[in-house]
Amino acid sequence: MEAYWAAAEARDWDAFGATLAEGVVYELPQTRERISGRDRYVRFNREYPGDWHVRVERIVADAEGLQAAARTGFTVTGEQEEEEAADLDAIHFFTFDENGLITGVTDFWPESYEPPAGREHLVERY
């Protein structure tokens, strides 16, 4: 997973592809989009518009090396230079094959929202 993030941040698409199994499947449950296969998934990342930088905030990995989850923070700049940079939280679930190659990536991009009323007596804002 460290190689995956480092290669993505460096836009080193050969190194990025080398972390992936040939049959890797990428899923975005929020849009119900799926990308199948290493070549397409590398291309999706290589063609992604705008500029972005990623910080890995937390990794949870099982002992067998078959599953992991990560929290990251992305700083995203649009294609127009005047646009302000946006900070986005993301969550990623990974599965791996027995050679340590990534077989599945599932991404979530949760957005900020206003808290519902009725729990102010229990909650502080940060």
Next chain:
Amino acid sequence: MEAYWAAAEARDWDAFGATLAEGVVYELPQTRERISGRDRYVRFNREYPGDWHVRVERIVADAEGLQAAARTGFTVTGEQEEEEAADLDAIHFFTFDENGLITGVTDFWPESYEPPAGREHLVERY
């Protein structure tokens, strides 16, 4: 974690509280809300409006028992009986102390959105 979800689904608040460290901290990064302490966090769950049921879809846990991540699906019914049930995906990160009690819970509730244009050549919808 299994005891935590089973107790929540059963509304067994004593069993739910028994999975938590006294100083447990609950955070919702999307609303920047924080609830500190077992009593408040149990009360937050006990008082949560409407009806809901949870399915655990994936758990990733480290070998040391200090961290875990989970994907769940919630079926939520509002307080008004006419309201349709909603299906929500949720993601949860947990930390544990050396006794296996939960010291931290961070929840994310990602919402559906329309995919941006420009990647149709790589993507299928599901």
